[in-house]
Amino acid sequence: MEVKEKIKKTIQKHTENGHSVNGxxxxxxxxxxxxxxxxxxxxxxxxxxxxxxxxxxxxxxKVIANICRGSRKDFRDAVVxxxxxxxxxxxxxxxxxxxxxxxxxxxxxxxxxxxxxTLMLQGYEHQAAEQExxxxxxxxxxxxxxxxxYQQVFSSVNPxxxxxxxxxxxxxxxxxAAIANQQSGLLSLITTIAPAIAGGNAIIVLAAEKYPxxxxxxxxxxxxxxxxxxxxxxxxxYSKELHTHFSSHMDVNAMMYCGNNADELKTIQTNAALNxxxxxxxxxxxxxSPYRIMGLQEVKTTWHxxxx
Amino acid sequence: xxxxxxKKNVKLKFDTQWQYSAAxxxxxxxxxxxxxxxxINGKFTSPQSKxxxxxxxxxKETRIASVAEAGQADVDAAVSAARQAYNKxxxxxxxxxxxxxxYRIARLxxxxxxxxxxxxxxxxxxPIRESRDIDVPLAAAHFxxxxxxxxxxxxxxxxMKAEPMGVAGQIIPWNFxxxxxxxxIAPALACGNTVVLKPAETTPxxxxxxxxxxxxxxxxxxxxxxxxxxxxxxxxxVNHAGIDKIAFTGxxxxxxxxQKALAGTSKKFTLELGGKAANIIFEDxxxxxxxxxxxxGIFFNQGHVCCAGSRLFVxxxxxxxxxxxxxxxxxxxxxxxxxxxNTDIGAxxxxxxxxxxxxxxxxxxxxxxxxxxxxxxxxxxxFWFRPTIFTNVAQSSKIVQEEIFGxxxxxxxxxxxxxxxEKANNTPYGLSGGVWTDKGSKVFKVTSKIKAGVLWANTFNxxxxxxxxxxxxxxxxxREGGMxxxxxxxx
Numbered sequence: 001m002e003v004k005e006k007i008k009k010t011i012q013k014h015t016e017n018g019h020s021v022n023g024x025x026x027x028x029x030x031x032x033x034x035x036x037x038x039x040x041x042x043x044x045x046x047x048x049x050x051x052x053x054x055x056x057x058x059x060x061x062k063v064i065a066n067i068c069r070g071s072r073k074d075f076r077d078a079v080v081x082x083x084x085x086x087x088x089x090x091x092x093x094x095x096x097x098x099x100x101x102x103x104x105x106x107x108x109x110x111x112x113x114x115x116x117x118t119l120m121l122q123g124y125e126h127q128a129a130e131q132e133x134x135x136x137x138x139x140x141x142x143x144x145x146x147x148x149x150y151q152q153v154f155s156s157v158n159p160x161x162x163x164x165x166x167x168x169x170x171x172x173x174x175x176x177a178a179i180a181n182q183q184s185g186l187l188s189l190i191t192t193i194a195p196a197i198a199g200g201n202a203i204i205v206l207a208a209e210k211y212p213x214x215x216x217x218x219x220x221x222x223x224x225x226x227x228x229x230x231x232x233x234x235x236x237x238y239s240k241e242l243h244t245h246f247s248s249h250m251d252v253n254a255m256m257y258c259g260n261n262a263d264e265l266k267t268i269q270t271n272a273a274l275n276x277x278x279x280x281x282x283x284x285x286x287x288x289s290p291y292r293i294m295g296l297q298e299v300k301t302t303w304h305x306x307x308x
Numbered sequence: 309x310x311x312x313x314x315k316k317n318v319k320l321k322f323d324t325q326w327q328y329s330a331a332x333x334x335x336x337x338x339x340x341x342x343x344x345x346x347x348i349n350g351k352f353t354s355p356q357s358k359x360x361x362x363x364x365x366x367x368k369e370t371r372i373a374s375v376a377e378a379g380q381a382d383v384d385a386a387v388s389a390a391r392q393a394y395n396k397x398x399x400x401x402x403x404x405x406x407x408x409x410x411y412r413i414a415r416l417x418x419x420x421x422x423x424x425x426x427x428x429x430x431x432x433x434x435p436i437r438e439s440r441d442i443d444v445p446l447a448a449a450h451f452x453x454x455x456x457x458x459x460x461x462x463x464x465x466x467x468m469k470a471e472p473m474g475v476a477g478q479i480i481p482w483n484f485x486x487x488x489x490x491x492x493i494a495p496a497l498a499c500g501n502t503v504v505l506k507p508a509e510t511t512p513x514x515x516x517x518x519x520x521x522x523x524x525x526x527x528x529x530x531x532x533x534x535x536x537x538x539x540x541x542x543x544x545x546v547n548h549a550g551i552d553k554i555a556f557t558g559x560x561x562x563x564x565x566x567q568k569a570l571a572g573t574s575k576k577f578t579l580e581l582g583g584k585a586a587n588i589i590f591e592d593x594x595x596x597x598x599x600x601x602x603x604x605g606i607f608f609n610q611g612h613v614c615c616a617g618s619r620l621f622v623x624x625x626x627x628x629x630x631x632x633x634x635x636x637x638x639x640x641x642x643x644x645x646x647x648x649x650n651t652d653i654g655a656x657x658x659x660x661x662x663x664x665x666x667x668x669x670x671x672x673x674x675x676x677x678x679x680x681x682x683x684x685x686x687x688x689x690x691f692w693f694r695p696t697i698f699t700n701v702a703q704s705s706k707i708v709q710e711e712i713f714g715x716x717x718x719x720x721x722x723x724x725x726x727x728x729x730e731k732a733n734n735t736p737y738g739l740s741g742g743v744w745t746d747k748g749s750k751v752f753k754v755t756s757k758i759k760a761g762v763l764w765a766n767t768f769n770x771x772x773x774x775x776x777x778x779x780x781x782x783x784x785x786x787r788e789g790g791m792x793x794x795x796x797x798x799x
Contacts, residue, residue, distance in 0.1 A: 153466055158790050160772035161449075168776045168792060174759075253781070262572070269571030273564045275736065276579065276782045291468070298780045299792050302755050304748070305766045 043229015085230025185211030350529025393530030433655030578786030583739030738780030
């Protein structure tokens, strides 16, 4: 089926039938099953503990879903989950991590029509939606390839004067908190998640306020791709509310900010000083680079004695 | 032989049998001015602030010289000189020529090494053996190492075009005054940046001697500017709109203030902050070697070392033996005249620092820690503190959690490898760590699990220009030294 037409139909379904309470129109039609969109923490799909929600509307102002308005507590739960999962994820072999990232790309590829549809449902134009999904899949493949290579490119054996075998290599910082770009429904998630987990970190991402559906749909892709629970956690909610909590949490090692709000960035950078968090302001969400991975790595140097 | 069985009575006696003749380094060839100005735009310039402060010899409490205190207008002048030099000269010069200037600095430092070492010990209180054998040679080596990078930068960051950041503002501490100046200036210049550097207020002299060397090397005016002063001068650098990058080495508290101050600006920064390193001794370690390593880890440079091994973890089975040997070894440490070549531990850098150490030790005792100090004699004048160890401390003890920055060691025991790792990582810091064992695989297991930037196996406090240095977590961000140290000064 033509994707375009399928999307058209979906939008019709959601807007005309989905929430219609006009009994006369539904007699001979199948009533679609609506999905409850929840958070993704520790490999599970809890509702926000706060019980709060915000309404997501389509272009016509019609409500398409009630979205969890994630809270500080949700974030803190996610950090606990991420911290717990990180060590195991780091320990997985680079080859294994690479396969899992590639698996995410595979899973997403088979669902590309669904993701394009959902982006359009949230307001994307058809072409832009398709392009974003393709770019996201390709970016995942790109970082899948880096999993077992960046260490080689950025490590060194250092010719010290004394009798030691001295070497430096990158290690994951640990727990990364990220805020997606508000103009992007999928790529902005991938641009934070992929380099973070390719480098062995665990991450908590806040999805764009306007595009929560693709974010939560993407958690199902993660869940089906052998990504261990807690390695990637996705919240929905308000950046203006949560950025202070993300940046002031004392057990978060680094923060990625993809937004365009200079005030939010400044607050994040200010709070980051509380525990010397690293802050990465992502200006171009399309950029693909091993330096994205390295931005979330610490370089460890070991002096090992040579002799008997 | 049977008597040897009662090991508790075995004690080395050093007090009577071991007498050292004094072996002081003569400072008579040292030429020091009575008053030092700011080094701005290639010239020593009197401060517009019109203010001077004294730098003293902490071993004698005597004044050595007056040093200018740079105010806002002076920092402005230094930044504008650095900007001019960056725009007109340094960024335009072929990289190879830039490198040759840096080589010159390295060579001139080597030629004046003895003088630099003596002044370092006079101004900062560190033993001459250390400034002569470690600080000064390493500082010169640092310039030599980075000089060669100047025309090879594209190899350092694969896939990127190496570009300098612009003007770097650099603030350094008092524990390794000349070495820290080298760590900051050498890579910055090699990458094509120009520099405004502020040495610490208690140890400005070797940086000013370095300014003389830079002048004698005919470095283009304004490429390196050295402004002396205290916290206010540092703040003027951090907050200066004309600076593109801040590099700071110092306490975590001040590092956090700087990171906060830079929020919302486009300035890049690297921070080398405090530490509370774990030094872990396993039962299969060569024990006498480990004792030397413990001593070097905590008493090197009076313990004024951010990467000092200030938390000792000893495997329970060898704890008693090790402690006895450590106490014996401590008895042999000579505390005194920094200029004497026999001296192991010199003067505490300042009265303020001495008071800080004293107050933390007092807290340690009040919290129930068992304090042991060597019985060495101390000179009557000057700032001194005996080598000190604490046992019976908990993870939560203040002296286990906080950086003391003095010759004070907190000792704990452990049973399993996992316990050692867990305890070692139980700190907001992550600068360095040490592991002592005879087993290579154990070294790798433990070093890979400790969250710190520099790990030493069967050694401690080793440095090299090719070896990156820097912390995880609250010990700072970024690396200095080695190839990785270049990215701190490239876009």
